[in-house]
Amino acid sequence: MNAPLVCSLEMPDLRRTQMRRNIWCEGCGLGNMQQSISVALMRQLGRRLGVNFMEPAGLETIKNKVAMVSGIGCTSRMAGHLDFNTVHTTHGRSLAFASGLKMARPDLTVVLAAGDGDIFAIGGNHFIHAARRNLDMTLIVYDNRSYGMTGAQHSPTSTMGEVGASAPYGVFEPPFSLVDLAIGAGAGFVAQGAITTLQEHQDQLDELIAAGLEHKGFSFINVIGQCHTGWGTRNKRAEAFRYRQYIQQQVIPVDRWRELPAEARAGLRPLGIIHRVARPDLQSTPGYADCVSRSKKAVEAAAEEVEAIAPLPVVVDLRPARTCLRFAGSGGQGVITAGEIALSAAVRAGKNGVFTKNYGPEARGGEAYSDVTVSDGEIHYPQSDQLDVLVALNQETFDKFRKDVSATGRILVNATAVRETYGDARVLASPIGELLAREVRPPKRELGINILALALALDYLGLMSREAVEAAVMKGVGKKNPGLNQKALATGWAEAERLKTL
Amino acid sequence: MAEAVEGAATARRAPAAKPAQGIDLRQINAVRAAIQDGRLTQARRTTLGGNDAIAQAALEAGARFFGGYPITPSTEVLEYAARHILGVGGSYLQMEDEIAGIAAAIGASLGGVKAFTATSGPGFSLKQENLGYACLVEIPLVVINVMRGGPSTGGPTDPGQSDVMQARWGTHGDHPIVAIAPATVQECWEETVRAFNISEKYRTPVILLPDAKVGQMKEPVILPPLSQVPIVNRPRPTGAPEEYEAFGQTASGVPPLAPFGEGYRSHFTGLYHNRKGLPTKDVRLVDQLQKRIHAKLETREARADILKTEEFFAADAEILVVAYGITARAAKDAVLEARAQGIKAGLLRPITLWPSDPGRCLPHLARAKRVIVAELNLGQYRLEVERLAYEAARAAGKVPTEVLGLNRVDTRLITPRDIFQEIAR
Ligand code: SF4
Numbered sequence: 001m002n003a004p005l006v007c008s009l010e011m012p013d014l015r016r017t018q019m020r021r022n023i024w025c026e027g028c029g030l031g032n033m034q035q036s037i038s039v040a041l042m043r044q045l046g047r048r049l050g051v052n053f054m055e056p057a058g059l060e061t062i063k064n065k066v067a068m069v070s071g072i073g074c075t076s077r078m079a080g081h082l083d084f085n086t087v088h089t090t091h092g093r094s095l096a097f098a099s100g101l102k103m104a105r106p107d108l109t110v111v112l113a114a115g116d117g118d119i120f121a122i123g124g125n126h127f128i129h130a131a132r133r134n135l136d137m138t139l140i141v142y143d144n145r146s147y148g149m150t151g152a153q154h155s156p157t158s159t160m161g162e163v164g165a166s167a168p169y170g171v172f173e174p175p176f177s178l179v180d181l182a183i184g185a186g187a188g189f190v191a192q193g194a195i196t197t198l199q200e201h202q203d204q205l206d207e208l209i210a211a212g213l214e215h216k217g218f219s220f221i222n223v224i225g226q227c228h229t230g231w232g233t234r235n236k237r238a239e240a241f242r243y244r245q246y247i248q249q250q251v252i253p254v255d256r257w258r259e260l261p262a263e264a265r266a267g268l269r270p271l272g273i274i275h276r277v278a279r280p281d282l283q284s285t286p287g288y289a290d291c292v293s294r295s296k297k298a299v300e301a302a303a304e305e306v307e308a309i310a311p312l313p314v315v316v317d318l319r320p321a322r323t324c325l326r327f328a329g330s331g332g333q334g335v336i337t338a339g340e341i342a343l344s345a346a347v348r349a350g351k352n353g354v355f356t357k358n359y360g361p362e363a364r365g366g367e368a369y370s371d372v373t374v375s376d377g378e379i380h381y382p383q384s385d386q387l388d389v390l391v392a393l394n395q396e397t398f399d400k401f402r403k404d405v406s407a408t409g410r411i412l413v414n415a416t417a418v419r420e421t422y423g424d425a426r427v428l429a430s431p432i433g434e435l436l437a438r439e440v441r442p443p444k445r446e447l448g449i450n451i452l453a454l455a456l457a458l459d460y461l462g463l464m465s466r467e468a469v470e471a472a473v474m475k476g477v478g479k480k481n482p483g484l485n486q487k488a489l490a491t492g493w494a495e496a497e498r499l500k501t502l
Numbered sequence: 503m504a505e506a507v508e509g510a511a512t513a514r515r516a517p518a519a520k521p522a523q524g525i526d527l528r529q530i531n532a533v534r535a536a537i538q539d540g541r542l543t544q545a546r547r548t549t550l551g552g553n554d555a556i557a558q559a560a561l562e563a564g565a566r567f568f569g570g571y572p573i574t575p576s577t578e579v580l581e582y583a584a585r586h587i588l589g590v591g592g593s594y595l596q597m598e599d600e601i602a603g604i605a606a607a608i609g610a611s612l613g614g615v616k617a618f619t620a621t622s623g624p625g626f627s628l629k630q631e632n633l634g635y636a637c638l639v640e641i642p643l644v645v646i647n648v649m650r651g652g653p654s655t656g657g658p659t660d661p662g663q664s665d666v667m668q669a670r671w672g673t674h675g676d677h678p679i680v681a682i683a684p685a686t687v688q689e690c691w692e693e694t695v696r697a698f699n700i701s702e703k704y705r706t707p708v709i710l711l712p713d714a715k716v717g718q719m720k721e722p723v724i725l726p727p728l729s730q731v732p733i734v735n736r737p738r739p740t741g742a743p744e745e746y747e748a749f750g751q752t753a754s755g756v757p758p759l760a761p762f763g764e765g766y767r768s769h770f771t772g773l774y775h776n777r778k779g780l781p782t783k784d785v786r787l788v789d790q791l792q793k794r795i796h797a798k799l800e801t802r803e804a805r806a807d808i809l810k811t812e813e814f815f816a817a818d819a820e821i822l823v824v825a826y827g828i829t830a831r832a833a834k835d836a837v838l839e840a841r842a843q844g845i846k847a848g849l850l851r852p853i854t855l856w857p858s859d860p861g862r863c864l865p866h867l868a869r870a871k872r873v874i875v876a877e878l879n880l881g882q883y884r885l886e887v888e889r890l891a892y893e894a895a896r897a898a899g900k901v902p903t904e905v906l907g908l909n910r911v912d913t914r915l916i917t918p919r920d921i922f923q924e925i926a927r
Contacts, residue, residue: 016769018780060765067762069609080769080781085762087612088771088781090635093605096569096597100606101762103593104567105613108763129598295589302586311545311724313538319838340720347549347722355720359659380834381918382719 027240029195029225040209092123131185152230189219196248320377328369329393334450339370345472349464354382455492557582559694566592569606576648579620600628614761620646634673660913699734755798819848822870835918
């Protein structure tokens with residue numbers, strides 16, 4: 001018989017009919033914990049949903065509204081036993097699964113049952129973030145200070161000096177204080193219960209879990225429990241009753257515990273609600289509501305950017321003529337933006353185009369470049385080692401990409417920064433940096449150099465109209481600083497005129 | 503050279519069940535095809551980045567939860583979701599790590615909400631365990647993996663195609679997987695919608711495998727009006743809740759999946775489970791379960807929905823290039839150049855990489871005198887092409903065609919010239 005040592009016999013059984021035999025060892029406190037969770041859920045949800053759990057219809061409503069999520073280990077098998085919407089996930093990850101579920105379905109009551117190894121070792125990262133994030137979920141941990149299912153290895157809560165299968169000479173690592181960890185990570189409700197030989201502790205556990213369920217936000221109930229067949233066998237408490245007595249000797253009501261001087265607390269574990277602060281759960285915060293309404297506006301704004309058209313069938317030219325441009329410079333010069341704007345201008349001019357970018361991990365300052373290929377038909381390969389135009393804003397990119405320019409291509413160099421051009425006949429030198437400083441006079445050095453160079457290059461090529469280029473600039477970066485960008489465009493165009501006459 | 507010829511060839515082979523109107527995502531260039539034959543008369547025109555197109559398509563396919571973690575070069579997917587998903591009534595979480603990103607997405611999907619996650623290289627490695635969970639527990643889920651080079655950190659901003667085998671076999675245990683490699687921004691949108699539809703219809707995770715170049719490039723796209731985005735939802739149970747079997751045997755092999763909270767309570771576990779989802783050690787049931795999750799993707803209908811391969815001048819190709827994603831775009835230019843020079847070259851472009859497509863590949867592999875598999879790795883998909891070439895040869899009673907690799911892992915792309923030289927050799 002696997003029935004818990006004590007239980008409230010008058011309550012309905014929430015176990016699945018096929019799972020009336022628990023998988024746990026006889027006498028394990030997990031049965032008690034399962035019973036407490038069942039009782040607390042029925043009472044608490046019955047009240048919240050306004051249904052009577054003693055009636056089949058009421059019980060059905062409660063079961064449908066509960067999602068129990070668990071990880072791996074003895075405790076996590078509880079999800080299989082109970083007749084809710086249940087998910088037995090991967091080791092340590094139950095809180096992450098549950099977080100997604102709760103975000104997507106705030107209407108469900110999300111409860112987690114887990115062991116100490118599952119939550120505090122492999123799942124430790126998820127625990128601290130779940131506590132911080134404060135979704136409205138309740139986590140109940142069976143803390144037997146060991147791994148039961150794999151055979152009594154030590155866990156992050158094991159007592160130093162005790163012996164386990166993977167600590168044959170004694171545990172030499174210090175344990176976590178789970179309660180302190182939870183509070184430190186931001187949990188709004190932290191309680192501790194215990195499985196002992198006393199009915200009052202079982203009743204207290206029912207109430208602690210019910211209070212956790214009632215708490216809006218992340219609630220954590222740590223349950224001090226035994227593993228008599230595993231850890232107990234190795235540490236002189238191999239019988240369930242003996243192990244429970246051992247736990248009983250350590251626990252003390254939290255009120256009395258608080259009154260004790262710090263040195264007298266050693267070896268004692270407080271029972272009751274240890275920490276409770278009211279704060280809105282994640283999905284009820286004003287900040288979250290604000291994000292929702294701002295996102296709605298962004299969605300509407302994005303829809304306006306899209307053009308509704310009545311498309312007509314087209315004959316697609318598979319090998320059209322194409323023009324490949326590269327804007328290259330240092331990371332801060334906006335060459336990626338220049339490429340994006342050139343693509344946008346090409347599309348506005350009714351052409352096909354592809355934009356690709358290249359940037360190193362050192363993009364914040366190192367060299368960067370973007371390629372734009374423009375065509376009236378299909379563009380397959382989006383880049384080219386046969387560039388038609390290279391715009392090189394600095395010496396490094398001139399040196400590096402010079403050889404990628406086709407024999408008939410042109411290299412537009414910023415003569416302000418590029419001193420050496422090896423007498424290359426393809427080079428068109430323009431003092432872009434000086435022009436910017438003199439004509440555009442940007443508040444920050446080099447601001448607008450990309451727009452000036454872009455206007456110059458596109459106009460020199462005659463690839464698309466000035467209207468298309470201007471519209472693309474003004475829709476993009478120009479929104480922020482229209483005056484400066486207008487000046488940069490005009491300067492670029494004037495310089496293009498000059499170069500064309502050379 | 504006009505595309506009409508190739509288009510007609512594709513149309514002839516298109517499945518008979520082509521809907522009379524609207525978009526059939528099983529077609530190559532589905533939106534354009536629908537415009538060409540008058541099934542689509544209204545459209546939206548815009549210019550998008552590949553990753554943005556993926557995220558937008560996810561939302562337009564009905565995704566309402568995103569769980570993720572920032573990683574280059576896939577971060578734009580997370581950022582797009584962060585900007586838009588709350589505004590369409592969904593939600594997202596930037597989780598504490600990559601593992602949690604996919605876990606949260608699976609949790610949301612169980613809640614009945616279409617969900618996705620996005621990552622790259624190292625993050626894809628971290629997601630593997632839960633990807634396997636989704637396979638065995640039959641969770642509809644789309645995982646975007648924007649491929650960079652590897653192993654390890656590699657070049658975070660550089661393109662690569664080296665996760666092809668990881669997509670197939672990254673998680674432990676025998677499992678079926680669908681992996682799709684788009685090559686254009688337009689295809690990023692179309693294939694993401696298709697990925698969601700496959701994942702919902704067949705209750706299986708689908709991996710979208712754009713390479714960093716495709717994810718980061720921008721192109722003009724033409725999209726159907728929102729009302730004409732083809733959307734498929736997961737099968738739902740219709741019988742009495744007591745009869746509900748979330749892992750039962752059905753005609754299609756795909757059991758229905760009820761969202762939580764509607765009375766169809768069930769258990770979902772990564773342990774071997776029976777039809778009700780409860781853990782089992784019954785060897786017959788364990789065997790049935792694993793074989794069923796494979797079989798459900800191998801029906802005629804499933805194969806028509808899932809397999810997708812573009813045949814580009816392949817019909818009479820003596821030199822056959824096999825390439826996907828960004829490399830296939832270089833291959834197209836190379837094939838066109840070869841044809842212009844009178845060389846009978848062609849391209850097979852698997853859009854669905856996994857499972858591979860013997861129906862469309864074998865005849866070409868049997869005919870070709872030389873096969874070149876071009877990819878940004880050291881020969882991952884070539885292994886599959888070799889296997890197919892062997893099958894093609896065995897069926898034809900011939901010696902298998904030589905399958906050569908054209909590979910590059912120096913962070914640069916394979917260029918049309920590289921491929922042309924290999925063709926003309
Ligand atoms: S192994 Fe330990 S924790 Fe697990 S069921 Fe048995 S007694 Fe309980």
